[in-house]
Amino acid sequence: MLKLTNIHTYYGNIHALKGIDIEVEEGEVISLIGSNGAGKSTTLMTTCGIVPAKKGRIELNGEDITYLPPDEIVKKGICQVPEGRRIFPYLTVAENLDMGAFLRNDTEKIKQDLDYVYELFPILANRKNQVGGTLSGGEQQMLAISRALMSRPKILLLDEPSLGLAPIVVKQIFTIIGKINQESKTTIFIVEQNANLALKAAHRGYVMETGKITMTDTGANLLVNEDVKKAYLGI
Protein backbone atom coordinates (compact mmCIF):
# COMPACT_ATOMS: atom_id res chain seq x y z
CA MET A 1 0.00 0.00 0.00
CA LEU A 2 2.67 2.46 1.11
CA LYS A 3 6.09 1.85 -0.28
CA LEU A 4 9.27 3.83 0.39
CA THR A 5 12.15 2.94 -1.91
CA ASN A 6 15.72 4.08 -1.29
CA ILE A 7 14.72 7.33 0.40
CA HIS A 8 17.43 9.91 1.10
CA THR A 9 16.52 13.01 3.10
CA TYR A 10 18.71 15.91 4.12
CA TYR A 11 18.41 18.81 6.54
CA GLY A 12 20.81 21.20 4.91
CA ASN A 13 23.88 19.02 4.69
CA ILE A 14 22.85 16.68 7.48
CA HIS A 15 22.15 13.35 5.82
CA ALA A 16 19.21 12.22 7.99
CA LEU A 17 17.86 9.30 5.95
CA LYS A 18 20.42 7.24 4.10
CA GLY A 19 18.47 5.06 1.72
CA ILE A 20 15.41 3.73 3.47
CA ASP A 21 13.14 0.95 2.23
CA ILE A 22 9.84 0.38 3.97
CA GLU A 23 6.76 -1.39 2.73
CA VAL A 24 3.40 -1.30 4.45
CA GLU A 25 0.54 -3.56 3.39
CA GLU A 26 -3.10 -2.63 3.69
CA GLY A 27 -4.61 -3.33 7.11
CA GLU A 28 -1.27 -3.85 8.84
CA VAL A 29 0.08 -2.34 12.01
CA ILE A 30 3.75 -1.55 11.47
CA SER A 31 6.20 -0.35 14.08
CA LEU A 32 9.38 1.54 13.44
CA ILE A 33 11.67 1.53 16.43
CA GLY A 34 15.02 3.15 17.00
CA SER A 35 16.84 5.31 19.47
CA ASN A 36 16.82 9.07 19.69
CA GLY A 37 17.93 10.81 16.53
CA ALA A 38 17.80 7.67 14.40
CA GLY A 39 15.59 9.40 11.85
CA LYS A 40 12.20 7.99 12.77
CA SER A 41 10.39 11.32 12.76
CA THR A 42 12.19 12.31 9.60
CA THR A 43 10.82 9.18 7.93
CA LEU A 44 7.30 10.34 8.72
CA MET A 45 8.01 13.92 7.70
CA THR A 46 9.32 12.73 4.38
CA THR A 47 6.35 10.46 3.84
CA CYS A 48 4.04 13.41 4.47
CA GLY A 49 5.94 15.70 2.13
CA ILE A 50 6.93 18.16 4.85
CA VAL A 51 10.64 17.46 4.42
CA PRO A 52 10.68 16.10 0.87
CA ALA A 53 13.14 13.38 -0.06
CA LYS A 54 16.17 14.30 -2.13
CA LYS A 55 16.30 10.89 -3.71
CA GLY A 56 14.04 7.88 -3.83
CA ARG A 57 10.42 7.15 -4.41
CA ILE A 58 7.31 7.00 -2.25
CA GLU A 59 4.27 5.19 -3.62
CA LEU A 60 0.76 5.02 -2.28
CA ASN A 61 -1.17 2.21 -3.95
CA GLY A 62 1.21 2.37 -6.88
CA GLU A 63 0.91 6.12 -7.30
CA ASP A 64 4.02 8.27 -6.98
CA ILE A 65 3.53 10.79 -4.14
CA THR A 66 7.18 11.62 -3.45
CA TYR A 67 7.00 15.27 -4.37
CA LEU A 68 3.38 16.12 -3.68
CA PRO A 69 2.78 18.98 -1.24
CA PRO A 70 1.60 17.93 2.25
CA ASP A 71 -2.03 18.89 1.75
CA GLU A 72 -2.30 16.76 -1.40
CA ILE A 73 -0.79 13.85 0.49
CA VAL A 74 -3.34 14.27 3.27
CA LYS A 75 -6.05 14.27 0.64
CA LYS A 76 -4.72 11.00 -0.72
CA GLY A 77 -5.24 9.44 2.70
CA ILE A 78 -2.03 9.73 4.69
CA CYS A 79 -2.27 11.58 7.96
CA GLN A 80 0.27 12.06 10.69
CA VAL A 81 -0.17 12.43 14.43
CA PRO A 82 2.94 14.49 15.04
CA GLU A 83 5.45 14.01 17.81
CA GLY A 84 4.45 16.01 20.85
CA ARG A 85 0.82 16.03 19.70
CA ARG A 86 0.66 19.60 18.46
CA ILE A 87 -3.01 20.10 18.94
CA PHE A 88 -4.33 23.63 18.58
CA PRO A 89 -4.13 24.93 22.14
CA TYR A 90 -6.47 27.88 21.67
CA LEU A 91 -9.24 25.95 19.96
CA THR A 92 -11.81 23.84 21.76
CA VAL A 93 -11.87 20.08 21.37
CA ALA A 94 -14.75 20.27 18.90
CA GLU A 95 -12.98 22.97 16.89
CA ASN A 96 -9.77 20.93 16.83
CA LEU A 97 -11.69 18.01 15.40
CA ASP A 98 -13.37 20.20 12.84
CA MET A 99 -9.94 21.39 11.72
CA GLY A 100 -8.97 17.76 11.21
CA ALA A 101 -11.68 17.58 8.57
CA PHE A 102 -10.52 20.83 6.98
CA LEU A 103 -9.96 19.32 3.55
CA ARG A 104 -13.29 17.52 3.44
CA ASN A 105 -16.71 18.72 2.40
CA ASP A 106 -18.87 15.66 2.96
CA THR A 107 -20.81 17.01 5.92
CA GLU A 108 -22.76 13.78 6.50
CA LYS A 109 -19.67 11.61 6.73
CA ILE A 110 -17.83 14.14 8.84
CA LYS A 111 -20.69 13.91 11.32
CA GLN A 112 -20.39 10.10 11.31
CA ASP A 113 -16.65 10.25 11.88
CA LEU A 114 -17.16 12.69 14.69
CA ASP A 115 -19.56 10.31 16.39
CA TYR A 116 -17.09 7.48 15.85
CA VAL A 117 -14.25 9.46 17.39
CA TYR A 118 -16.36 10.44 20.38
CA GLU A 119 -17.26 6.79 20.79
CA LEU A 120 -13.59 5.80 20.74
CA PHE A 121 -12.67 8.48 23.26
CA PRO A 122 -15.76 9.29 25.36
CA ILE A 123 -13.70 11.69 27.44
CA LEU A 124 -13.39 13.98 24.42
CA ALA A 125 -17.16 14.11 24.11
CA ASN A 126 -17.32 15.31 27.71
CA ARG A 127 -14.68 17.92 27.02
CA LYS A 128 -16.11 19.11 23.70
CA ASN A 129 -16.04 22.77 24.64
CA GLN A 130 -12.85 22.74 26.66
CA VAL A 131 -9.88 24.55 25.19
CA GLY A 132 -7.30 22.07 23.85
CA GLY A 133 -4.35 23.54 25.72
CA THR A 134 -5.96 22.79 29.08
CA LEU A 135 -6.37 19.06 28.44
CA SER A 136 -4.10 16.58 30.17
CA GLY A 137 -1.28 14.97 28.19
CA GLY A 138 -3.22 11.79 27.62
CA GLU A 139 -6.32 13.63 26.53
CA GLN A 140 -4.24 15.74 24.18
CA GLN A 141 -2.82 12.59 22.61
CA MET A 142 -6.34 11.26 22.19
CA LEU A 143 -7.36 14.53 20.63
CA ALA A 144 -4.38 14.47 18.27
CA ILE A 145 -5.27 10.95 17.13
CA SER A 146 -8.92 11.90 16.76
CA ARG A 147 -8.03 14.99 14.78
CA ALA A 148 -6.03 12.86 12.39
CA LEU A 149 -8.89 10.36 12.11
CA MET A 150 -11.19 13.21 11.11
CA SER A 151 -9.34 13.43 7.82
CA ARG A 152 -10.42 9.81 7.24
CA PRO A 153 -6.94 8.50 6.51
CA LYS A 154 -6.27 5.20 4.80
CA ILE A 155 -3.01 5.09 6.67
CA LEU A 156 -2.38 6.71 10.01
CA LEU A 157 1.16 7.68 10.98
CA LEU A 158 1.77 7.97 14.72
CA ASP A 159 4.94 9.60 16.00
CA GLU A 160 5.73 8.44 19.53
CA PRO A 161 2.18 8.30 20.87
CA SER A 162 3.52 7.20 24.26
CA LEU A 163 5.74 10.26 24.70
CA GLY A 164 5.52 11.67 28.21
CA LEU A 165 2.43 9.72 29.23
CA ALA A 166 1.75 7.55 32.27
CA PRO A 167 2.03 3.80 31.57
CA ILE A 168 -1.66 3.21 32.15
CA VAL A 169 -2.63 5.92 29.66
CA VAL A 170 -0.15 4.55 27.14
CA LYS A 171 -1.76 1.12 27.46
CA GLN A 172 -5.19 2.60 26.93
CA ILE A 173 -4.06 4.47 23.85
CA PHE A 174 -2.41 1.41 22.33
CA THR A 175 -5.59 -0.59 22.92
CA ILE A 176 -7.56 2.00 21.02
CA ILE A 177 -4.99 2.13 18.22
CA GLY A 178 -5.53 -1.63 17.82
CA LYS A 179 -9.27 -1.04 17.80
CA ILE A 180 -8.98 1.62 15.10
CA ASN A 181 -6.97 -0.82 13.00
CA GLN A 182 -9.52 -3.59 13.36
CA GLU A 183 -12.76 -1.64 13.21
CA SER A 184 -12.13 0.85 10.45
CA LYS A 185 -9.45 -1.16 8.64
CA THR A 186 -7.09 1.77 8.92
CA THR A 187 -3.49 0.86 8.24
CA ILE A 188 -1.26 2.04 11.07
CA PHE A 189 2.40 3.01 11.12
CA ILE A 190 3.77 3.62 14.60
CA VAL A 191 7.09 5.23 15.37
CA GLU A 192 8.21 4.48 18.90
CA GLN A 193 11.07 4.48 21.33
CA ASN A 194 9.02 2.27 23.60
CA ALA A 195 10.01 -0.83 21.62
CA ASN A 196 8.33 -3.36 23.84
CA LEU A 197 4.85 -1.88 23.49
CA ALA A 198 5.21 -0.99 19.86
CA LEU A 199 6.41 -4.43 18.79
CA LYS A 200 3.70 -6.17 20.78
CA ALA A 201 1.07 -4.11 19.02
CA ALA A 202 2.54 -4.55 15.55
CA HIS A 203 2.26 -7.21 12.89
CA ARG A 204 5.67 -6.32 11.57
CA GLY A 205 8.45 -4.08 12.73
CA TYR A 206 11.45 -2.18 11.40
CA VAL A 207 14.53 -1.26 13.39
CA MET A 208 16.32 1.93 12.51
CA GLU A 209 19.79 3.19 13.36
CA THR A 210 21.32 6.50 12.29
CA GLY A 211 19.34 6.89 9.11
CA LYS A 212 19.30 3.27 8.00
CA ILE A 213 16.96 0.32 8.44
CA THR A 214 19.02 -2.38 10.12
CA MET A 215 16.46 -5.09 10.68
CA THR A 216 12.94 -6.07 9.76
CA ASP A 217 10.79 -8.98 10.85
CA THR A 218 7.44 -9.77 12.42
CA GLY A 219 6.75 -8.00 15.69
CA ALA A 220 6.84 -11.26 17.63
CA ASN A 221 10.20 -12.27 16.18
CA LEU A 222 11.78 -8.90 16.86
CA LEU A 223 10.62 -9.06 20.46
CA VAL A 224 12.69 -12.18 21.04
CA ASN A 225 15.60 -11.15 18.83
CA GLU A 226 18.79 -10.95 20.89
CA ASP A 227 20.12 -7.76 19.32
CA VAL A 228 16.84 -5.96 19.69
CA LYS A 229 16.53 -7.12 23.26
CA LYS A 230 19.95 -5.79 24.09
CA ALA A 231 19.64 -2.47 22.34
CA TYR A 232 16.00 -1.50 22.82
CA LEU A 233 14.30 -3.63 25.42
CA GLY A 234 16.88 -3.23 28.13
CA ILE A 235 16.85 -6.93 28.92
Place this chain on the structure above:
Amino acid sequence: MRWINIGLGLAVTGIIGFFVVRELLIDPLYFFELFLGGLTRGSIYALIALGYTMVYGIIQLINFAHGEIYMIGAMTALIVASVLGLWGWNTAVIAILAVVFAIVYSCAYGFTVEKIAYKPLRNSPRLSALISAIGMSLFLQNYVMLAQTPDYLPFKSLIPDFHFWEPYAHIITSVELTIIITTVIVMILLGILIKFTRIGKAMRSLPVMWDRSTFSSDFWQGSKPLSQRFWVVSALSRAQCWDRWYWVFPKAILPDISTVNMKMYLPFPSWY
Protein backbone atom coordinates in the same frame (compact mmCIF):
# COMPACT_ATOMS: atom_id res chain seq x y z
CA MET B 1 9.06 55.32 41.41
CA ARG B 2 5.74 53.56 41.60
CA TRP B 3 4.20 56.44 43.55
CA ILE B 4 5.51 58.97 41.08
CA ASN B 5 3.82 56.98 38.31
CA ILE B 6 0.56 56.74 40.14
CA GLY B 7 0.74 60.40 41.11
CA LEU B 8 1.43 61.48 37.55
CA GLY B 9 -1.34 59.26 36.27
CA LEU B 10 -3.81 60.69 38.73
CA ALA B 11 -2.73 64.23 37.96
CA VAL B 12 -3.16 63.79 34.22
CA THR B 13 -6.48 61.99 34.63
CA GLY B 14 -7.58 64.69 37.04
CA ILE B 15 -6.73 67.56 34.73
CA ILE B 16 -8.39 65.92 31.74
CA GLY B 17 -11.33 64.89 33.88
CA PHE B 18 -11.72 68.42 35.11
CA PHE B 19 -11.97 69.83 31.60
CA VAL B 20 -14.26 67.06 30.47
CA VAL B 21 -16.64 67.60 33.34
CA ARG B 22 -16.44 71.37 32.95
CA GLU B 23 -17.28 71.07 29.26
CA LEU B 24 -20.16 68.76 30.07
CA LEU B 25 -21.59 71.25 32.54
CA ILE B 26 -21.09 74.35 30.41
CA ASP B 27 -22.49 72.96 27.20
CA PRO B 28 -23.77 69.38 27.27
CA LEU B 29 -24.72 69.44 23.60
CA TYR B 30 -21.24 70.45 22.49
CA PHE B 31 -19.81 67.82 24.76
CA PHE B 32 -21.86 65.08 23.15
CA GLU B 33 -20.97 66.36 19.74
CA LEU B 34 -17.30 65.99 20.56
CA PHE B 35 -17.90 62.68 22.26
CA LEU B 36 -19.68 61.21 19.24
CA GLY B 37 -17.05 62.62 16.92
CA GLY B 38 -14.44 60.81 18.96
CA LEU B 39 -16.48 57.64 18.90
CA THR B 40 -16.75 57.83 15.13
CA ARG B 41 -13.07 58.30 14.55
CA GLY B 42 -12.37 55.72 17.19
CA SER B 43 -14.47 53.14 15.40
CA ILE B 44 -12.51 53.65 12.21
CA TYR B 45 -9.25 53.21 14.08
CA ALA B 46 -10.68 50.19 15.85
CA LEU B 47 -11.36 48.45 12.54
CA ILE B 48 -7.85 49.14 11.35
CA ALA B 49 -6.50 47.91 14.65
CA LEU B 50 -8.48 44.71 14.31
CA GLY B 51 -6.77 44.09 11.00
CA TYR B 52 -3.40 44.67 12.62
CA THR B 53 -4.02 42.25 15.45
CA MET B 54 -5.35 39.60 13.09
CA VAL B 55 -2.20 39.65 11.05
CA TYR B 56 0.00 39.79 14.10
CA GLY B 57 -1.96 37.01 15.77
CA ILE B 58 -1.14 34.64 12.96
CA ILE B 59 2.34 35.34 11.69
CA GLN B 60 3.63 37.45 14.55
CA LEU B 61 4.54 40.06 12.02
CA ILE B 62 3.81 43.74 12.45
CA ASN B 63 2.37 44.46 9.06
CA PHE B 64 3.81 47.87 8.35
CA ALA B 65 1.99 48.01 5.05
CA HIS B 66 -1.39 47.84 6.75
CA GLY B 67 -1.90 51.60 6.67
CA GLU B 68 -0.86 51.66 3.04
CA ILE B 69 -3.49 49.10 2.14
CA TYR B 70 -5.99 51.35 3.83
CA MET B 71 -4.68 54.26 1.82
CA ILE B 72 -4.92 52.28 -1.42
CA GLY B 73 -8.57 51.61 -0.66
CA ALA B 74 -9.25 55.27 0.04
CA MET B 75 -7.42 56.23 -3.14
CA THR B 76 -9.42 53.74 -5.18
CA ALA B 77 -12.67 55.03 -3.72
CA LEU B 78 -11.65 58.56 -4.50
CA ILE B 79 -10.78 57.76 -8.11
CA VAL B 80 -13.98 55.81 -8.69
CA ALA B 81 -16.05 58.54 -7.05
CA SER B 82 -14.40 61.30 -9.07
CA VAL B 83 -14.78 59.53 -12.41
CA LEU B 84 -18.38 58.50 -11.82
CA GLY B 85 -19.09 61.99 -10.46
CA LEU B 86 -17.83 63.50 -13.71
CA TRP B 87 -20.19 61.22 -15.60
CA GLY B 88 -23.00 62.57 -13.48
CA TRP B 89 -24.00 59.33 -11.77
CA ASN B 90 -26.33 59.18 -8.81
CA THR B 91 -24.52 59.77 -5.50
CA ALA B 92 -25.88 56.67 -3.80
CA VAL B 93 -24.75 54.47 -6.70
CA ILE B 94 -21.35 56.14 -6.63
CA ALA B 95 -21.03 55.52 -2.90
CA ILE B 96 -21.82 51.83 -3.26
CA LEU B 97 -19.55 51.34 -6.28
CA ALA B 98 -16.72 53.23 -4.61
CA VAL B 99 -16.95 50.95 -1.60
CA VAL B 100 -17.09 47.81 -3.71
CA PHE B 101 -14.10 48.87 -5.79
CA ALA B 102 -12.17 49.92 -2.72
CA ILE B 103 -12.76 46.55 -1.08
CA VAL B 104 -11.81 44.61 -4.20
CA TYR B 105 -8.67 46.66 -4.77
CA SER B 106 -7.41 46.58 -1.22
CA CYS B 107 -8.11 42.84 -1.06
CA ALA B 108 -6.07 42.39 -4.19
CA TYR B 109 -3.25 44.52 -2.81
CA GLY B 110 -3.31 42.77 0.55
CA PHE B 111 -3.21 39.41 -1.16
CA THR B 112 -0.39 40.43 -3.47
CA VAL B 113 1.70 42.02 -0.75
CA GLU B 114 1.44 38.82 1.25
CA LYS B 115 2.42 36.71 -1.75
CA ILE B 116 5.37 38.87 -2.73
CA ALA B 117 6.77 40.17 0.52
CA TYR B 118 5.74 37.89 3.36
CA LYS B 119 5.13 34.37 2.14
CA PRO B 120 8.63 33.74 0.76
CA LEU B 121 9.99 34.72 4.19
CA ARG B 122 7.75 32.48 6.21
CA ASN B 123 10.62 30.35 7.46
CA SER B 124 13.14 33.16 7.79
CA PRO B 125 14.06 35.00 10.96
CA ARG B 126 11.35 37.40 12.03
CA LEU B 127 13.45 40.46 11.42
CA SER B 128 13.62 39.70 7.70
CA ALA B 129 9.86 39.70 7.36
CA LEU B 130 9.65 42.89 9.40
CA ILE B 131 12.08 44.65 7.10
CA SER B 132 10.24 43.31 4.10
CA ALA B 133 7.05 44.81 5.55
CA ILE B 134 8.70 48.19 5.98
CA GLY B 135 9.91 47.95 2.40
CA MET B 136 6.41 47.21 1.19
CA SER B 137 5.12 50.18 3.15
CA LEU B 138 7.69 52.55 1.62
CA PHE B 139 7.09 51.14 -1.83
CA LEU B 140 3.33 51.54 -1.71
CA GLN B 141 3.54 55.07 -0.31
CA ASN B 142 5.94 56.24 -2.97
CA TYR B 143 4.16 54.37 -5.70
CA VAL B 144 0.92 56.18 -4.94
CA MET B 145 2.69 59.52 -4.57
CA LEU B 146 4.24 59.03 -8.02
CA ALA B 147 1.22 57.52 -9.70
CA GLN B 148 -1.26 59.97 -8.18
CA THR B 149 0.00 62.95 -6.27
CA PRO B 150 1.76 63.76 -3.03
CA ASP B 151 -0.67 66.64 -2.48
CA TYR B 152 -3.82 66.83 -0.44
CA LEU B 153 -6.91 65.72 -2.30
CA PRO B 154 -10.40 66.62 -1.14
CA PHE B 155 -12.86 63.75 -0.92
CA LYS B 156 -16.43 64.94 -1.35
CA SER B 157 -18.92 63.36 1.02
CA LEU B 158 -20.91 60.62 -0.64
CA ILE B 159 -23.35 60.11 2.15
CA PRO B 160 -26.42 62.34 1.78
CA ASP B 161 -28.06 63.94 4.79
CA PHE B 162 -30.81 61.51 5.71
CA HIS B 163 -34.22 63.11 6.04
CA PHE B 164 -35.37 61.04 8.94
CA TRP B 165 -32.22 61.99 10.81
CA GLU B 166 -32.71 65.73 10.54
CA PRO B 167 -33.94 66.28 14.11
CA TYR B 168 -30.70 64.82 15.50
CA ALA B 169 -28.32 65.99 12.82
CA HIS B 170 -26.95 68.77 15.01
CA ILE B 171 -25.67 66.17 17.49
CA ILE B 172 -24.44 63.53 15.10
CA THR B 173 -24.39 63.83 11.34
CA SER B 174 -25.64 61.24 8.88
CA VAL B 175 -22.06 60.42 7.95
CA GLU B 176 -21.07 59.77 11.53
CA LEU B 177 -24.16 57.68 12.03
CA THR B 178 -23.34 55.62 8.95
CA ILE B 179 -19.80 55.06 10.14
CA ILE B 180 -20.79 53.94 13.59
CA ILE B 181 -23.48 51.60 12.31
CA THR B 182 -21.19 50.15 9.67
CA THR B 183 -18.50 49.56 12.26
CA VAL B 184 -20.85 47.73 14.55
CA ILE B 185 -22.14 45.55 11.72
CA VAL B 186 -18.65 44.78 10.43
CA MET B 187 -17.43 43.93 13.92
CA ILE B 188 -20.33 41.58 14.53
CA LEU B 189 -19.79 39.89 11.18
CA LEU B 190 -16.09 39.57 11.84
CA GLY B 191 -16.81 38.11 15.26
CA ILE B 192 -19.07 35.51 13.69
CA LEU B 193 -16.50 34.74 11.02
CA ILE B 194 -13.71 34.25 13.55
CA LYS B 195 -15.78 32.35 16.04
CA PHE B 196 -17.90 30.02 13.99
CA THR B 197 -16.68 29.49 10.45
CA ARG B 198 -14.05 27.06 9.31
CA ILE B 199 -11.82 29.78 7.99
CA GLY B 200 -12.15 31.54 11.32
CA LYS B 201 -11.17 28.44 13.22
CA ALA B 202 -8.28 27.89 10.85
CA MET B 203 -7.13 31.44 11.53
CA ARG B 204 -7.23 30.92 15.25
CA SER B 205 -5.40 27.62 14.96
CA LEU B 206 -2.55 29.01 12.91
CA PRO B 207 -0.26 30.57 15.52
CA VAL B 208 0.97 27.16 16.69
CA MET B 209 1.92 26.28 13.17
CA TRP B 210 4.59 28.92 13.25
CA ASP B 211 6.36 27.33 16.11
CA ARG B 212 9.77 27.40 14.54
CA SER B 213 11.10 24.34 16.30
CA THR B 214 9.36 22.14 13.76
CA PHE B 215 7.84 22.28 10.36
CA SER B 216 4.20 22.97 9.92
CA SER B 217 2.09 20.02 10.82
CA ASP B 218 1.45 17.86 7.81
CA PHE B 219 -2.28 17.90 8.13
CA TRP B 220 -2.20 21.58 7.51
CA GLN B 221 -2.69 22.51 3.93
CA GLY B 222 0.05 24.84 2.86
CA SER B 223 -0.63 28.40 3.84
CA LYS B 224 -3.94 28.92 2.14
CA PRO B 225 -5.85 30.04 5.23
CA LEU B 226 -3.16 32.56 5.86
CA SER B 227 -3.65 34.19 2.52
CA GLN B 228 -7.36 34.10 3.13
CA ARG B 229 -6.85 35.96 6.34
CA PHE B 230 -4.95 38.68 4.60
CA TRP B 231 -7.79 38.91 2.21
CA VAL B 232 -10.31 39.35 4.97
CA VAL B 233 -8.15 41.81 6.81
CA SER B 234 -7.72 43.99 3.79
CA ALA B 235 -11.42 44.01 3.10
CA LEU B 236 -11.98 44.97 6.68
CA SER B 237 -9.68 47.92 6.71
CA ARG B 238 -11.54 49.15 3.68
CA ALA B 239 -15.07 48.75 4.86
CA GLN B 240 -15.29 52.40 5.76
CA CYS B 241 -13.54 54.08 2.94
CA TRP B 242 -16.21 56.62 2.26
CA ASP B 243 -15.52 58.57 5.37
CA ARG B 244 -15.91 62.23 4.56
CA TRP B 245 -13.09 63.43 6.78
CA TYR B 246 -10.57 61.46 4.98
CA TRP B 247 -8.99 63.91 2.83
CA VAL B 248 -6.83 61.47 1.11
CA PHE B 249 -3.34 62.68 1.65
CA PRO B 250 -0.89 59.90 1.01
CA LYS B 251 1.90 62.04 2.34
CA ALA B 252 0.57 63.00 5.69
CA ILE B 253 -2.06 60.51 6.67
CA LEU B 254 0.17 57.48 6.86
CA PRO B 255 2.39 58.38 9.79
CA ASP B 256 -0.74 59.55 11.51
CA ILE B 257 -2.61 56.33 11.03
CA SER B 258 0.35 54.17 11.82
CA THR B 259 1.03 55.86 15.12
CA VAL B 260 -2.56 55.74 16.17
CA ASN B 261 -2.73 52.10 15.22
CA MET B 262 0.35 51.19 17.10
CA LYS B 263 -1.07 52.78 20.19
CA MET B 264 -4.42 51.15 19.73
CA TYR B 265 -2.90 47.84 19.01
CA LEU B 266 -1.05 47.47 22.27
CA PRO B 267 -3.92 47.33 24.72
CA PHE B 268 -6.27 45.63 22.30
CA PRO B 269 -7.57 42.32 23.58
CA SER B 270 -6.74 39.46 21.31
CA TRP B 271 -9.54 37.55 19.65
CA TYR B 272 -8.60 34.25 21.06
